[in-house]
Amino acid sequence: MASETPDMETVAQALKQVAEDGKMFMNNDPSAREKLVASARALVLAAETPMDSLLWHVWALPTRTAAARIAVDLKIFETAVDNGGCPKSSDDLAAATGAAPTLVKRISRALVSMGMLGEQGPDLYIPNSFTKLLANREYGAGIIFNFEINMASFTKLPEYLRNTKFQNPENARDGPFQYANDNKPAFSWLVERPELFEAFHLYIHALRQHRPSWTSMYPAQARLVEGLKLDGDASAFVDVGGSVGQILQDFRAEVPQYTGRLVLQELPEVVAAATAKSVGADGRIELQAHDFFTPQPVRGARAYFMRTVLHDWPDAQCRQILAQLKDAMEPGYSRILISDCAISDEKAAWQHVSMDIFMMNQVSSRERTEREWRELIGSCGLEVTGIYNKGDGNEGLIEAILPL
Ligand SMILES: C[S@@+](CC[C@H](N)C(=O)[O-])C[C@H]1O[C@@H](n2cnc3c(N)ncnc32)[C@H](O)[C@@H]1O
Structure with missing residues (x-):
């Protein structure tokens, strides 16, 4: 069984790298931020036990993906930033859609634990910078696009690959997407779903504004x-x-x-x-x-x-x-x-x-x-x-x- 104790030497190296990159970042080196994010990720991996990593993978990642998609429907991000982002309870957040406050509370605290929403006290939520981004319709469209298009066929991808004896998909009209979605070419499938097609274009547009x-x-x-x-x-x-x-x-x-x-x-x-x-x-x-x-x-x-x-x-x-x-x-x-x-x-x-x-x-x-x-x-x-x-x-x- 893999050791439950992180390797101290690896953690020490990762910490040193974070300190170096952090110093460059604090000195306003324009190239340092991305390096700092990468070294901080490496530090998390070094400090996690293998079991931590497995639970993050099996519990946290699917929860984050589903909670974010539900939050877009519940307008949690938009509501959280309303009125200058003043603290709101799950009752306040639920009022936007008439959803059950208990459900909104469960989704909200999942968002908090995944860094998508801030928390000021018991059942009191405030927007953080990620919430503010997602409150914008174009960026929320990325969550919709990911869930309705990527995730839907990701869940079938392993089965598709097993069925094809793990051949590399090369056929645009008969591949993993068609296997998961009624044999339609991807763009035709998208065109037939105007709301998703719009989400796709909104998201692509938003994405571009952040690339050189x-x-x-x-x-x-x-x-x-x-x-x-x-x-x-x-x-x-x-x-x-x-x-x-x-x-x-x-x-x-x-x-x-x-x-x-x-x-x-x-x-x-x-x-x-x-x-x-x-x-x-x-x-x-x-x-x-x-x-x-x-x-x-x-x-x-x-x-x-x-x-x-x-x-x-x-x-x-x-x-x-x-x-x-x-x-x-x-x-x-x-x-x-x-x-x-x-x-x-x-x-x-x-x-x-x-x-x-x-x-x-x-x-x-x-x-x-x-x-x-x-x-x-x-x-x-x-x-x-x-x-x-x-x-x-x-x-x-x-x-x-x-x-x-
Ligand atoms: C990934 S998007 C990129 C859009 C754009 N170039 C950008 O970077 O924002 C691919 C684009 O190809 C378009 N497209 C797909 N099939 C096409 C076809 N047969 N003829 C012309 N455009 C097509 C889609 O509508 C979509 O806008």
């Missing part, structure tokens, strides 16, 4: 603006699978000297959502319903941009998407810009690893290493001309061209 922008790592002036042809399709920056237009709005603000056309291509339902948000209203951003498995209508554009689009698809479908772009590209002039992560060969960031398993679960796809990206893109007759990164665990930017 691709323009902060890519030399847009040198690679896109200089040499830009200003007439027709050649002037276009096309955001393929661009959601409701935030990427183009950010690009417009971050690279205002790009004076070419800005084109958002998406599924018709998403174009409708972008229209409802007045994304194309001032005429600067053009909205186009377009299926990226069909011929690309904007020919010879300056850039075809895709953020977290290719990671949604196995290699076979990525080749089809890239082939449609390749057919439209002007050799040497057009660029494909792929904003996705390049997962490390060793000590991969937890964000990348989680996303990799999510992608397997949802769409039989995966995150790719730099070598896998080069192989995939090269197999389509395209050439990788740069890979840009900023910080561990973020998406990078891969540039590819059709050689002359």
